[in-house]
Amino acid sequence: MLTVVPGFDAALSGSTARLRRSDGVEVELAVARWHDPASEGDGWLLDRCSGAVIDLGCGPGRLVEALLGRRLPALGVDASAAAEALCRRRRAPMVRRDVxxxxxxxxxxxxxxxxxxxxGIGGDPLRLLRRAAALLASGGTVLVETDPDPGMWWRGSVQVCTADADGAAVPWACAGADALTRLAPRAGLVRTGGLAGPRSFVELRRS
Incomplete structure (x- = not known):
């Protein structure tokens, strides 16, 4: 069974969209960035890949496309029909299924x-980290884009809102680098790197 976040197909089709959290916070979704080729802002993630990569929640497949351009084997995973069509257009291999x-x-x-x-997928970062860790070979890494606020920790529900409609509420989460560093050992991972900035990231290695 596919767990699709209602509204994401519209956003992936190019509509301006925002994420409305159950605590009232609204976040503009970077729809244009998803559709563009991978940019300098994605470099930290891409530069840390040296082998086979699986991209969970790949969307239109820009990172998979970029990795293939670096001659690295890569596969996207997404539950969205729109993502599947966009990846096919980019010739980015993907499977349409729940992460x-x-x-x-x-x-x-x-x-x-x-x-x-x-x-944030599924509203439970620990469960998602454990899922990611299970996909890794020994010594492999999970590369996570985090909230820019290192101390951010929020769980609740969100709606994907476009000009045409508001999607149904689904579980979601936001987590900063400090929160993920604390969670990592419970998923069999250890933090081995990171980058702080407007876009922030952590590298978690399978221990």
Whole structure:
């Protein structure tokens, strides 16, 4: 069964969209960035990939496309029909399924990507980190884009809102680098790197 976040198909189709949290905070979604080729802002993630990569919540597939351009094997995973069509247009290989479902080559990936806020998928970052860790080969890494606030920790529900409609509420989460560093050992991971800035990231290695 696919767990689709209602509204994301519209956003992935190019509509301006925002994420409305259950605590009242609204966040503009970077729809244009998702559709553009990978940029300098994605460099930290891409530069830390040296082997096979699986991108959870790949969207239109810009990171998969960029990794293939670096001659690295890469696969996207997304539950969205729009993401599937966009990846096909980019010739970026992907499977359309829930990130918590069985994936190809489980336990053999060198890197798992959770970019663009995808640490929020399912509303439980610990469960998602454990899922990512299970996909890794020994010594592999989970590369996570975090909230720019290192201390951020929020769990609740969100709606994806476009000019045409507000999606149904679904579980979501936001987490900063400090929170993920504390969670990592419970998922069999240890923090080995990071970058702080307007876009922030952590590298978590399978221990």
């Amino acid at each position: 918590f479902a069985p994936q190809p080559a489980e336990g053999c990936w060198d890197h798992v990507l959770l970019a663009d806020g995808n640490i």
